[in-house]
Every structure is written in structure tokens, then in C-alpha cells.
Amino acid sequence: MRIPRELHPVAWWCWAIGLAVAATSTTNPVLLGLVVAVTCLVVLTCRSDQPWARAFRLYLWVGAAIVVIRVLFRLVLGGNSPGHVWIALPEVPLPDWAAGVSLLGPFTREEFLAGAYDGLRLAGLVIAVGAANALANPKRLMKSLPPALYEVGTAMVVAISVLPQLADSARRVRAAQRLRGGDSGRIRGLRRLVVPVLEDALERSLSLAAGMDARGYGRTCAVSAGQRRSTGALMIGGLLGVCVGVYAVLDGSAPRLMAVPMLLLGTALALAGFVVAGRRVRRTRYRPTRWQLPEFVVAASGVVVGAGAWAVQRWDYAVAHPGVTELPAVSLPSVLVVLVAVVPVWAAPPPVTTRTAAPVRADDPEVVPS
Incomplete structure (x- = not known):
């Protein structure tokens, strides 16, 4: 039997970025649906019971x-596209300075499929990022970043943990309100829910910032002007070289x-700049997460x-980007x-949960009495 433990967060993010690249490399609804299904399967199997x-x-x-908003945009701003008309809406005339933009008008099947394909591609990207947030421990991710990325890493971890933190705050506030009783209507209940959730999330963010500051996170040692x-x-x-190289790769x-x-x-x-910048930071690690x-x-x-997915897009374009006039085809x-x-x-x-976590022994030398 495998011992339950937390996988390195960078490994989960590498896996999720690969899925995000696959989602952005195709508009085939079959492949995009398969990406979403695989993502849900892995998350349901490998996630822990932590708030995120x-x-x-x-x-x-x-x-x-x-997906729904993308289709609605096609419905409102599409119009006048050839195809099989589903809804014959009246077209709203626009002034001459808005030439090329149509408001309402006949809504065709091709416009619906095009909007659904584009929305499903963006949804696959969002769900892949959500899978990384659900599987990777954001605190361990911040600890695993290189010293040169301390400031950027702090902002990134705070940004990716906002939605999980709001979800946990909403769950706890709703549980407290149910215990107190009162009106549980959707509209009035939502009004009673928003303010406590935002207040709780703000307090937890301030507590996290105070704890990081108390532990000296991001403190740098004195460096000379030449080193800076x-x-x-x-x-x-390095940034200029990467920009020029990417532009030259994309431009044949x-x-x-x-x-x-x-x-x-x-x-x-x-990379050399990262190494030199990392020398300004002095830190120690307790139980560093190792790659196995x-x-x-x-x-x-x-x-x-x-x-x-990038190879399929390059060598089998008809499968990666099917049209809206025929059924999408897939290849093995x-x-x-x-x-x-x-x-x-x-x-x-296996993920670490309340059921699989090993009990703490009193004779464990790593246990520090409070």
C-alpha cells in the first residue's frame, strides 16, 4: 500500500499547464470535453479535504x-452570417461610425457552434487552472519558489488562493447562519452572505500577511549598488532576448x-539573473519538499x-480545429x-485526508510541545 502524502505543488502545476496548453490548442468539442472529463477525474481522485x-x-x-456568455455574445453581436437560421431576431440599425458591427439579427446554427467552441476552449483553460488550485497546496507552492521570485511568488499565491479562500469562507458562514436560523431565501440569504464572506476573507488575508511579515518572509540582505x-x-x-526569440520563432x-x-x-x-538575485535572500527550510x-x-x-496537443494542431489541423459546417472528427x-x-x-x-493522516505519537522527536 502506498503511503499518503502531498505531491509537490510544482508537479501538479506542470500537469495542469499541459492540460491548459491542450485546451488552447484545439476547438474540437470532443477533445475539449475529453480534457474537462480527464481533469475532473484526476481532481476527484487525487484531491485532499483541505479548503482549497x-x-x-x-x-x-x-x-x-x-460558454453561455460566449454564445450570448454571438447572439447579440453576431447576426448576418450565412447558415441555417435558428432564431430570426430583428436587426437593430447602427450609425455609420459603427460599420462592421451588427446588433442582433438572424441567429444561425453556425454562430451558435462557433461561440460554443470558443467558450468551451476558454472554459477548459479555466478548469485546468482550477484543477491546479484544487490539487496543489498554495503554501507549499510559495515555499518551493526560488528566492528570486519571493515578491512575485507572494502575489501569485495570493491571487490563485482567492477563490478557494472565498469558497471556504462561504461554507463556514452558511453553516453558522443555518445554526442561527432565520430567513433562508435566495435573494435575502445572498445579501446576508456576501458581507460576512468578504469580511472573513479579508481578515484571513491580513492574518496571512502578518504571519509572513513576522517570520521575515521576503527579507533581503544588504547588497551593493554594483550587484543591483x-x-x-x-x-x-534576458527578457529582451526571450521576447526577440519568441517573435522570431513565430515569424517565419x-x-x-x-x-x-x-x-x-x-x-x-x-536564469543567471535569478541566481544572482537569489543570493540576496537568506532563508532556512523546514522539511523541504523533495521531488520523487x-x-x-x-x-x-x-x-x-x-x-x-501542439503537435496535433500543427500536423493534423482539421482535427484540432474543425469547422462548424460538419461534424468534428477525432483521430486516435x-x-x-x-x-x-x-x-x-x-x-x-494517495491524498492526505483526515482519515488517512497518520496519528501523532507522543514519543515522536519532531513533535514540539506547546
Whole structure:
């Protein structure tokens, strides 16, 4: 039997980024539905019972809302597109300065499918990010970041933990209101719910900030002006090199010397800047999270899914981006690429929950008495 433990958060984010790349690389509804189904399966199998793990269904609702809003935009601003008319709405005339924009008008089946495909692609991206938030411990993620990314890491962790924190606050406030009784109507209950939830989330954020400040998180040691200038030069040079390299890779007419070589040079300069900037921070780690075989397998599955989806988009464009005038077709390689994302169901260790957590022994030398 495998011992329950938390997987490294970076491994979960590598897996989720691969799914996000796969979702953005296609508009095929079959493949996008398969991406969402695989994501839900892995989350339901591998998530713990922590507060951030219970916020995944909110991302599902957000994804569904994105699809509906995208179709509504097509309904309101589409119009005058050839195809099979479903709803014959009257067209609203617009002034000459709004030429090219149509308001209402006949709503066709092709417009509906185009809006649904685009919305489903964005929903797949949001659900992949939600899966990373539900599976990865945000506090361990912040601890695992390089020292040079302390400031950016703090903002990133706070940003990705907002929705799980609001979900946990809403659950606790609703439980308290049910115990007190009172009006449980949807409209009035929502009014009584919003203010306590926001207040609770703000208090928890301030407590987190105070705890980080008390522990000296992000404190830097004294550095000379020359070190600051060298660090800034390396970071700016690396950023410029990466931008030029990415532009040259995407633009086939650019000189090949400005493509991959410039991209590699910019990446090397940026990494050197990270190393130099990390020397300003002095910190110690208690029980550092180490990479083991399950972490490498989960991260590799995400890389395979992302690279495979990009290859399908490049070499089998008709499968990756089907039209709206015919039924979307799938191929065996495209389906197998998405199914690789199921590997964490067997590769990841069992999640740590209240049932699987090992009891603390009194003679444990790592237990510090309070």
C-alpha cells in the first residue's frame, strides 16, 4: 500500500499547464470535453479535504458561465452570417461610425457552434487552472519558489488562493447562519452572505500577511549598488532576448539566427539573473519538499499532453480545429494524447485526508510541545 502524502505543488502545476496548453490548442468539442472529463477525474481522485480542494466546483460553474456568455455574445453581436437560421431576431440599425458591427439579427446554427467552441476552449483553460488550485497546496507552492521570485511568488499565491479562500469562507458562514436560523431565501440569504464572506476573507488575508511579515518572509540582505545593477542588467537582457526569440520563432520571415539561438541566450541570461538575485535572500527550510518518482511522472504527463496537443494542431489541423459546417472528427493520436493526463490517478500517491493522516505519537522527536 502506498503511503499518503502531498505531491509537490510544482508537479501538479506542470500537469495542469499541459492540460491548459491542450485546451488552447484545439476547438474540437470532443477533445475539449475529453480534457474537462480527464481533469475532473484526476481532481476527484487525487484531491485532499483541505479548503482549497473544495473550490473546484466553482471553477466548473465559471466554465459553464463562460460558454453561455460566449454564445450570448454571438447572439447579440453576431447576426448576418450565412447558415441555417435558428432564431430570426430583428436587426437593430447602427450609425455609420459603427460599420462592421451588427446588433442582433438572424441567429444561425453556425454562430451558435462557433461561440460554443470558443467558450468551451476558454472554459477548459479555466478548469485546468482550477484543477491546479484544487490539487496543489498554495503554501507549499510559495515555499518551493526560488528566492528570486519571493515578491512575485507572494502575489501569485495570493491571487490563485482567492477563490478557494472565498469558497471556504462561504461554507463556514452558511453553516453558522443555518445554526442561527432565520430567513433562508435566495435573494435575502445572498445579501446576508456576501458581507460576512468578504469580511472573513479579508481578515484571513491580513492574518496571512502578518504571519509572513513576522517570520521575515521576503527579507533581503544588504547588497551593493554594483550587484543591483548587474542583476537588473541580466534580467532586462534576458527578457529582451526571450521576447526577440519568441517573435522570431513565430515569424517565419525573421532570420533563423534571431530565433532559437536568441531564445536560448535570453533564457540563460534570465536564469543567471535569478541566481544572482537569489543570493540576496537568506532563508532556512523546514522539511523541504523533495521531488520523487511520482512527481516526475505527473509532471512528465503534463508535458506530454501539452507537446502532443501542439503537435496535433500543427500536423493534423482539421482535427484540432474543425469547422462548424460538419461534424468534428477525432483521430486516435489526438485521443491518446489527452488520455495521457489520466496517469496521475495511478502515479500520484494517495491524498492526505483526515482519515488517512497518520496519528501523532507522543514519543515522536519532531513533535514540539506547546
